[in-house]
Amino acid sequence: MNQPTPTRTPEVTIPALRDLNWPDLYAQLNEEGVAVTPQLLSREQCQEIIGTYDEPGLFRSTVVMQRYNFGRGTYKYYADPAAVPLVRALREKLYPPMAWMANQWAPQLGERTFPPTLDELIAECADNGQRRPTPLLLNYHQGDYACLHQDIYGDIVFPLQIAVMLNRPGEHFTGGENVFVEQRPRFQSRALVVKPQLGQGMIFPVRHRPVHGRNGYRRHPMRHGTNAVETGRRTTLGVIFHNAR
Numbered sequence: 001m002n003q004p005t006p007t008r009t010p011e012v013t014i015p016a017l018r019d020l021n022w023p024d025l026y027a028q029l030n031e032e033g034v035a036v037t038p039q040l041l042s043r044e045q046c047q048e049i050i051g052t053y054d055e056p057g058l059f060r061s062t063v064v065m066q067r068y069n070f071g072r073g074t075y076k077y078y079a080d081p082a083a084v085p086l087v088r089a090l091r092e093k094l095y096p097p098m099a100w101m102a103n104q105w106a107p108q109l110g111e112r113t114f115p116p117t118l119d120e121l122i123a124e125c126a127d128n129g130q131r132r133p134t135p136l137l138l139n140y141h142q143g144d145y146a147c148l149h150q151d152i153y154g155d156i157v158f159p160l161q162i163a164v165m166l167n168r169p170g171e172h173f174t175g176g177e178n179v180f181v182e183q184r185p186r187f188q189s190r191a192l193v194v195k196p197q198l199g200q201g202m203i204f205p206v207r208h209r210p211v212h213g214r215n216g217y218r219r220h221p222m223r224h225g226t227n228a229v230e231t232g233r234r235t236t237l238g239v240i241f242h243n244a245r
């Protein structure tokens with residue numbers, strides 16, 4: 001008997017991923033606490049991801065931030081990031097080099113290392129009750145903002161995440177800068193404002209980063225948020241690698 005051919009979402013290519021200089025990004029991450037990539041996605045690819053926002057079937061939940069005092073604005077978690085080929089490709093292909101960075105941090109933070117593929121991390125999350133996908137699309141209009149926070153979601157925490165800017169700052173929106181605050185033990189906290197261009201990604205720590213001091217490495221807790229959007233619409237894709245409980 002003939003079996004129906006399983007439908008597969010088409011493979012997508014993201015040429016810019018091949019050209020990323022990971023040692024450079026790792027150096028930038030350690031220097032600044034945040035690494036900004038060259039443009040990862042074309043304008044058309046950004047538009048394609050923004051377009052998914054209006055397809056309710058693709059999302060497992062919608063969070064209206066003001067209901068929880070998270071800030072103001074709305075974000076949606078993808079039900080199955082694999083259903084959106086670009087999101088799947090980004091999460092799968094960015095994971096191995098980010099695991100390479102995370103595994104260099106591991107002994108500096110006194111923490112665990114991570115498997116080389118996303119599938120293995122996702123399987124481990126599932127074994128620990130973290131089965132809900134975490135990639136999300138954040139949609140902010142005039143006056144919307146995000147309070148400083150961390151994206152933890154369970155006991156298994158992959159230490160780095162990436163957010164990709166899908167709009168063109170200055171043209172599609174103004175304001176809405178990304179804000180990072182690094183808590184430096186025994187010193188004053190440091191704020192960092194990052195303004196990625198369309199298609200660029202920001203790689204940053206989920207909860208802390210190692211910083212070398214006089215007595216070896218110390219953990220610097222980091223939180224991130226978004227300054228209020230002044231005009232227009234600002235959409236970003238957040239890729240967190242561990243799943244949620």
Ligand SMILES: [Fe+2]
Binds near residue numbers: 149150151224238
């Ligand atoms: Fe976040």
